[in-house]
Amino acid sequence: MSPNVTRRVVLAATAGGLVLHERIGRADDTTPAPPSALPQKAIDVELRVNGSRFPLNIDPRTSLLDALREQAGLTGTKKGCDRGACGACTVHIDGRRVLSCLTLAARCQGKAITTIEGLNAGEDLHPVQTAFLHHDGFQCGYCTPGQIMSGAALIKEGHDGSDAEIREWMSGNICRCGAYPNIVAAIRDASREG
Secondary structure (H helix, E strand, C coil): CCCCCCHHHHHHHHHHHHHHHHHHHHHCCCCCCCHHHCCCCCEEEEEEECCEEEEEEECCCCEHHHHHHHHCCCCCCCCCCCCCCCCCCEEEECCEEEEHHHCEHHHHCCCEEECHHHCCECCECCHHHHHHHHHCCCCCCCCHHHHHHHHHHHHHHCCCCCHHHHHHHCCCCCCCCCCHHHHHHHHHHHHHHC
């Protein structure tokens, strides 16, 4: 750094640049918005969720998670990180587990979607739901729907051979309360029933 350049000079130059940037931004209000910021034309889709049909009119960029919660009124699927890192939004599409926050609703038309509300058979709880209650596999309960949906899929996929295998295949589901030992015990117990 030159002996004539002080911290004060650097800060003054930086502040001046910010003021100039803001003035230029205000003066140039005629700049068109980037394409991603432009509103999209809504599209009609029909989602088949838990055996029921939901005709929706959505923005083509709408995630399955948002369509389920905000338009179909199925709020059992939780919005955790909204980035595909926590597993709270796990649902089944055509029998496979997916992260609904990373899935476009428009791409799910014609597919069978199962949420936590549709996992049980009538009045009877799914074996994983029963095992979660028995083993206290939840504390705050926020991650529980995604944990149960992943656990049910894990059993169906045949990844329930050992506790280590269960932990590995459930590693995409985060529990901030730390109920992992109880979750593993619940899945192990449910796998014996199924």
